[in-house]
Amino acid sequence: MSPTRPYVLVLYYSRSGATRTLAEQVAAGVEEIAGVDARLRTVPPVSTTCEAVAPDIPSEGAVYATLEDLRQCDGLALGSPTRFGNMAAPLKYFLDGTSELWLNGALIDKPATAFTSTASLHGGQEATLLTMLIPMLHQGMVYAGVPYSESGLVNTSSGGTPYGTSHVAGERSDRSVDDIERTLARAQGRRLARLAMALRPLREEK
Ligand SMILES: Cc1cc2nc3c(=O)[nH]c(=O)nc-3n(C[C@H](O)[C@H](O)[C@H](O)COP(=O)(O)O)c2cc1C
Numbered sequence: 001m002s003p004t005r006p007y008v009l010v011l012y013y014s015r016s017g018a019t020r021t022l023a024e025q026v027a028a029g030v031e032e033i034a035g036v037d038a039r040l041r042t043v044p045p046v047s048t049t050c051e052a053v054a055p056d057i058p059s060e061g062a063v064y065a066t067l068e069d070l071r072q073c074d075g076l077a078l079g080s081p082t083r084f085g086n087m088a089a090p091l092k093y094f095l096d097g098t099s100e101l102w103l104n105g106a107l108i109d110k111p112a113t114a115f116t117s118t119a120s121l122h123g124g125q126e127a128t129l130l131t132m133l134i135p136m137l138h139q140g141m142v143y144a145g146v147p148y149s150e151s152g153l154v155n156t157s158s159g160g161t162p163y164g165t166s167h168v169a170g171e172r173s174d175r176s177v178d179d180i181e182r183t184l185a186r187a188q189g190r191r192l193a194r195l196a197m198a199l200r201p202l203r204e205e206k
Pocket residue numbers: 013014015016017018019020080081082083084085086117118119120121122123124169170173
């Protein structure tokens with residue numbers, strides 16, 4: 001059983017800020033549910049230069065995630081910019097370091113979801129979200145997307161998919177998260193938080 005208040009880990013990577021904005025909205029949705037907190041964390045960039053070392057604390061934004069943040073969470077929202085239809089390497093690098101959690105079944109029966117940002121409308125959001133789901137399934141997590149009871153899914157002309165929320169940032173990353181994208185991100189956070197609380201007793205049975 002977790003020694004802290006129940007929390008959803010909102011774990012993201014963002015270089016130019018779009019995925020971070022979406023992460024903040026998902027976290028705000030989580031916080032709307034009584035009894036559960038949102039814990040915003042990021043991961044450091046990876047470098048092709050072997051000697052490059054990032055400071056322990058980033059100069060701005062969320063602090064870096066630890067394995068403990070992930071081990072103790074009651075749910076996980078994973079956010080990444082789309083890179084060639086897949087998650088960004090820094091996030092994948094972090095996930096590749098979670099073998100110990102997998103060996104111990106630490107994430108089994110915890111709900112998870114994903115969100116992404118692209119430059120272009122048809123630039124691979126859904127492919128990214130679906131590929132982000134794969135490591136979570138290997139960890140035994142229960143994937144939750146965004147249901148069509150959210151009217152934004154049919155009304156959007158920008159981001160928003162049933163596989164997870166998304167944002168179209170534009171070629172110059174200058175397009176703000178719009179109302180529908182924000183509403184969907186918040187709904188996704190709320191749903192994940194509710195599921196996190198609902199699945200807690202199931203995990204405590206073990
Ligand atoms: C290496 C690389 C690959 C990318 N691949 C795609 C892509 O496949 N489709 C797309 O629409 N945008 C692509 N982009 C653009 C980013 O997904 C987009 O700018 C995103 O909003 C960045 O999110 P951030 O502001 O959180 O860093 C790519 C960017 C980089 C640097």
